Amino acid sequence: MAYFDYANGCPVDERVIEAMLPYMTDEIGNPSSVHSMGLKARKALDEARDRVSDLINGKEGDIIFTSGATEANNLAIIGYSMRNKRKGDHIIVSSIEHMSVINSCKFLQKNGFEVSYIPVDRNGVVRIEELENSIRKETILITVQHANGEIGTIQPIEEIGKIAKEYDIAFHVDATASLGKIEVDVERMGADLVTLSSNDIYGPRGVGGLFIRKGVRIQPIIVGGGQEKGYRSGTENVAGIVGFGEAAEITEEEYREEAKREEKLRDEMIERILDGIEESYLNGHPELRLPNNVNVRFSFVEGESLVLSLDMEGIYVSTASACTSKTLEPSHVLIACGLKHEEAHGSLLFTLGRGNKEEDVDRLMEALPRVVERLRMMSPLYKKKS
Amino acid sequence: MAYFDYANGCPVDERVIEAMLPYMTDEIGNPSSVHSMGLKARKALDEARDRVSDLINGKEGDIIFTSGATEANNLAIIGYSMRNKRKGDHIIVSSIEHMSVINSCKFLQKNGFEVSYIPVDRNGVVRIEELENSIRKETILITVQHANGEIGTIQPIEEIGKIAKEYDIAFHVDATASLGKIEVDVERMGADLVTLSSNDIYGPRGVGGLFIRKGVRIQPIIVGGGQEKGYRSGTENVAGIVGFGEAAEITEEEYREEAKREEKLRDEMIERILDGIEESYLNGHPELRLPNNVNVRFSFVEGESLVLSLDMEGIYVSTASACTSKTLEPSHVLIACGLKHEEAHGSLLFTLGRGNKEEDVDRLMEALPRVVERLRMMSPLYKKKS
Numbered sequence: 221m222a223y224f225d226y227a228n229g230c231p232v233d234e235r236v237i238e239a240m241l242p243y244m245t246d247e248i249g250n251p252s253s254v255h256s257m258g259l260k261a262r263k264a265l266d267e268a269r270d271r272v273s274d275l276i277n278g279k280e281g282d283i284i285f286t287s288g289a290t291e292a293n294n295l296a297i298i299g300y301s302m303r304n305k306r307k308g309d310h311i312i313v314s315s316i317e318h319m320s321v322i323n324s325c326k327f328l329q330k331n332g333f334e335v336s337y338i339p340v341d342r343n344g345v346v347r348i349e350e351l352e353n354s355i356r357k358e359t360i361l362i363t364v365q366h367a368n369g370e371i372g373t374i375q376p377i378e379e380i381g382k383i384a385k386e387y388d389i390a391f392h393v394d395a396t397a398s399l400g401k402i403e404v405d406v407e408r409m410g411a412d413l414v415t416l417s418s419n420d421i422y423g424p425r426g427v428g429g430l431f432i433r434k435g436v437r438i439q440p441i442i443v444g445g446g447q448e449k450g451y452r453s454g455t456e457n458v459a460g461i462v463g464f465g466e467a468a469e470i471t472e473e474e475y476r477e478e479a480k481r482e483e484k485l486r487d488e489m490i491e492r493i494l495d496g497i498e499e500s501y502l503n504g505h506p507e508l509r510l511p512n513n514v515n516v517r518f519s520f521v522e523g524e525s526l527v528l529s530l531d532m533e534g535i536y537v538s539t540a541s542a543c544t545s546k547t548l549e550p551s552h553v554l555i556a557c558g559l560k561h562e563e564a565h566g567s568l569l570f571t572l573g574r575g576n577k578e579e580d581v582d583r584l585m586e587a588l589p590r591v592v593e594r595l596r597m598m599s600p601l602y603k604k605k606s
Numbered sequence: 607m608a609y610f611d612y613a614n615g616c617p618v619d620e621r622v623i624e625a626m627l628p629y630m631t632d633e634i635g636n637p638s639s640v641h642s643m644g645l646k647a648r649k650a651l652d653e654a655r656d657r658v659s660d661l662i663n664g665k666e667g668d669i670i671f672t673s674g675a676t677e678a679n680n681l682a683i684i685g686y687s688m689r690n691k692r693k694g695d696h697i698i699v700s701s702i703e704h705m706s707v708i709n710s711c712k713f714l715q716k717n718g719f720e721v722s723y724i725p726v727d728r729n730g731v732v733r734i735e736e737l738e739n740s741i742r743k744e745t746i747l748i749t750v751q752h753a754n755g756e757i758g759t760i761q762p763i764e765e766i767g768k769i770a771k772e773y774d775i776a777f778h779v780d781a782t783a784s785l786g787k788i789e790v791d792v793e794r795m796g797a798d799l800v801t802l803s804s805n806d807i808y809g810p811r812g813v814g815g816l817f818i819r820k821g822v823r824i825q826p827i828i829v830g831g832g833q834e835k836g837y838r839s840g841t842e843n844v845a846g847i848v849g850f851g852e853a854a855e856i857t858e859e860e861y862r863e864e865a866k867r868e869e870k871l872r873d874e875m876i877e878r879i880l881d882g883i884e885e886s887y888l889n890g891h892p893e894l895r896l897p898n899n900v901n902v903r904f905s906f907v908e909g910e911s912l913v914l915s916l917d918m919e920g921i922y923v924s925t926a927s928a929c930t931s932k933t934l935e936p937s938h939v940l941i942a943c944g945l946k947h948e949e950a951h952g953s954l955l956f957t958l959g960r961g962n963k964e965e966d967v968d969r970l971m972e973a974l975p976r977v978v979e980r981l982r983m984m985s986p987l988y989k990k991k992s
Contacts, residue, residue: 223634223643225635225636225639225641225643228635228636228638228639228644228841229634229635229636229639229643229644229647229841230634231630231631231632231634232630232631232845234631237627237630237631241623244617244618244623244810245617245618245620245623246617248609248615248616248617249611249614249615249922250611250614250615252614253611253614253615253922253924254910254913254914254917254924254925255611255913255914255916255917255922255923255924256917256922257609257611257615257922258614258615261615287673287674287677287812287840287843288673288840288841288843289840290828290830290831290839290840290841291673291828291840293830294827294828294829294830318830318831319830319831319832319839320828320829320830320831320839320840323829323830323839324829324830326829327829419841424630424843424845424846425841425842425843425844425845425846426673426812426813426843426845426846427812441680441827441828442676442677442680442706442827443680443706443709443710443712443713444676444679444680444704444705444706444709444710445676445704445705445706446705453676453705453706453709454673454674454675454676454677454706455614455615455674455676455805455811456811457673457674457810457811457812458811459618459810459811459812460810460811460812460846524640527640527641528640528641530641531640531641531642536635536639536641536642536643537641538639538640538641539640
């Protein structure tokens, strides 16, 4: 089998599982319990917090653990905006954000906020000039992803961070797709809020984090016992958080080398696909691109048919972010890049990870041209053309 | 060591861990991915959903998975009220609910709702007559816990369910403390929304569930890719959910016998403490009580000093729910039962679990009278009295 769907589902690193297990079986104290088993759990949380913080050049105690990146995006955007609505009611967001960002903004629109969706160019890069022009005196938040998980395009985050600072607007960055792939440095980004995902760096699912710069105030979206400094109530998932911490530590040590390796595979894949299959085109930016992302469109075929055909050969790929696959609509990201509906529908997303080897690419290239050809033969449009 | 803090932290059953591991290492598909690995994950989710549903006599597909009981309580109370506010703006809640329920209600109060907090009697039983008298034509939701995790009192849920039905008001039950201890049957309860916790039945932390009766509409509090029928976005924590399902299956098979065993230990503990230590009193109801709950107050001592002294002897107990231990305030549950502040502060919570044996009780009874005596000797109030 060849698995090219890492952005949608990552295995948990064996070392991470090892680190987690004691907190499921023996070290079972509740971090809020006063006794020494509670204290041990508290210490484990704080150590994990420091490890995650270190990975993004943060400071002590600036991470809040959540149930994942989706919750962290909600907490950052809804939590910041509701808490600071007296300062203003306008938010700026890119048009190719993850659905958890887009839908957080839509929620705010229903609650009295105005939202400007900034377009991107054909390669998926946010149009910075339009972003700056859309700033008003009521603007309180700019939210732009570090990199797009679907087309891989890396955004000019530092530039946007500078603009946000210049206008004294809070800046949220969704780093779900970039963490562990390229450098995520909250200082260089100039970010006030940064969303982090555990599974995307080979930690367990159901865990995420939000970096909150000291002094930035947000309102919780889940209330209760006041855990996580009151920002996120609920008994902490200690084992999961310890796993996230371990994954962060491993990532810090290993990701640079791994990214280089994946980048090589990526470039080889792109070259072999575009060379080997006629009328295939790269989506996303040719250079400003995540090292593990390959997104290609094929004329005259449906992405979903390709996914299912490859699946039967033990090759696992996606049409787009799994999070948007529930609708039959084409990917909003590809449409925002100016693709036609049929182009968007004919796109395939390959995301690489630690398990991918050269052989996987050979395996893919043995199957993909054949599958594309077969599907095209069934397409009336293709026949007409040829 | 002797661990009497199961309500605040449970180990994960070894069989549950076994069931979870494959979903961390090999079966890593995203349930939203179209390929067969995604399908496998989807099937695993649905199987877990059915298993949890079976435990509470639910129907197919009526469980929504969340990150835990706190989120489920928020989703039920805030989600139901916001979705149905056109029907009315009044909510009824008991005064001894978990902080995630109380604070969800407070959030609603800040958002235009009125909330009636219903008092309890000395044993912690909700005063049903007052509950019924507080119903208005604007009342849209009644929320009462099945049993209290701190004092163990079991509420007359079926009666309250009948009242809710009679007045056509939605009924939410927090079954966090009762699930796996006593029967939780959504039909007999007459409940429309029921909160469930995984760790409390020896499943992993960071997972919970909300039973939503067919036809009951709620609004999500976490938005994004539309997972969990749109009620709860975010990539599903498949391994955790599979673990919750496995824990539910094991609980269904084993809890009745285990509850009997714990009940015996509980009664022995209560008897030996009340007999062996003068001026010690049981908190909560003497009969309508969770089988694993012992809550006792000791005059002239501070609960926290007791916890720390016992901790040094390897005995782990709590003062109250760990979720309220962050404040120096006495437990709102004990105060609602009519205890004075010093009585509340002198209370200890013991919660039993599968690991507890007869020897743990012997161990406790060797230490507790001695520790209480020593602390009392240091109390000026106690000296004055004797």
